[in-house]
Structure formats: structure tokens, C-alpha cells
Amino acid sequence: DGGITQSPKYLFRKEGQNVTLSCEQNLNHDAMYWYRQDPGQGLRLIYYSQIVNDFQKGDIAEGYSVSREKKESFPLTVTSAQKNPTAFYLCASSLRGRSTDTQYFGPGTRLTVL
């Protein structure tokens, strides 16, 4: 079955640690995205990538980093510089990355900083 997988489902981190969230897709989509969701709020874009080895900052990129070495994979690192990282993180992909393309989402990773 084609889809987007994210791991782990739950992640706990101590303050000062970097953590990496995994996102993999087998939809053969060119574009991938990372969003952050806080309680009672909509989704905010962290980073997006149109093609391999290229990515752009979204609205709230500070304290996060990404890489896109393979078309299928778009991992997100939450660094110690992110002041309030506790949130639900959603990965998405779209066919060509055009503004009009539908984005499809993975199941999400819930990150908690202890």
C-alpha cells in the first residue's frame, strides 16, 4: 500500500537534546513537508522540499533542521535551540509540490520534552 509513514509515534526528549523524526513516503511524490500542530491551533509549516537535496524554510523554521538525500525520505531534526518543541509533528507529501497540489499526510509524531 502506498502512503506516508512517520516514526516514532511518541518521542520523549530531555531538554538540551537533539532528536530526529523520521518521514518516509512511497507515493513517488516530489515534494515533502513538515508541519507543527499545537493544541487548538492549525498547522504551521516548518520546512518543505521540492526535490532531492533542496529544501526551503517555512514559517517557523527556527530551531529545526532537515535533509533530503533521497526522494522517499525527509527527516526532521528538532534541535536544542527550539525553545518550545513539545507538539504534534506531521509530515506530508504532494505530487509535484505546486501550490495547487493536494497534500497527503502521515500519522504524526507526538514529541514531549521532559
Next chain:
Amino acid sequence: AQKVTQAQTEISVVEKEDVTLDCVYETRDTTYYLFWYKQPPSGELVFLIRRNSFDEQNEISGRYSWNFQKSTSSFNFTITASQVVDSAVYFCALSEARDNYGQNFVFGPGTRLSVLP
């Protein structure tokens, strides 16, 4: 700048009632796309519908229907004969049609729907 408003934070209905979720958007573009997503308790966003700004026909899919009115900048979503499985957070989203990429997606804050048995 584009913006999506979902004024209803939470709605509770009893099973089999009809319910309408409101979505009002702002954009200066004449070409844009509107989306609805469902987020069940599991967390994954499920795509429901995509509609472009030139197609104002109402859409019906089973118990779901959508009413797009450009005159009021609204794209409302109605669930007929609601069921407990419809309980979720529903997001409306707007994307302006430009030559650049998906960073133009803007989501509303969501409406939490609870369908009680």
C-alpha cells in the same frame, strides 16, 4: 495575505443530526484552491475534498456535502445524519495558485466535532 477562519471551535451533536462546519477565507488571488481535511483521534489528517475557485458547484459525496460561495468567501461542509465515527477535528485550508510551491497552504484553526450516541 491569505487567511482561513473557522469560527466554530467545538460542536456537539447527537447521532443522526445534520451538522454544518463553517469556513471563511481571505485571498486577493482570483485563482485558488480550497481543501477540507479530517483529523480523527489517531492524529493523521485525511484528505476529504479539493475545490478550485472557478468551480462553484456544490459537491456531494455520500453523507458529506460542500457549499462553495465566492460571494461570501465561504466553503462550508455539511455532514448529513451524523455518526459517532464522524467525531474528529476538521480543517479547512486555502492554497493560492502561483508558480511557486506548496508553502502557500494555509490552514484554519480547526473545528472539533463530537457526535454523541
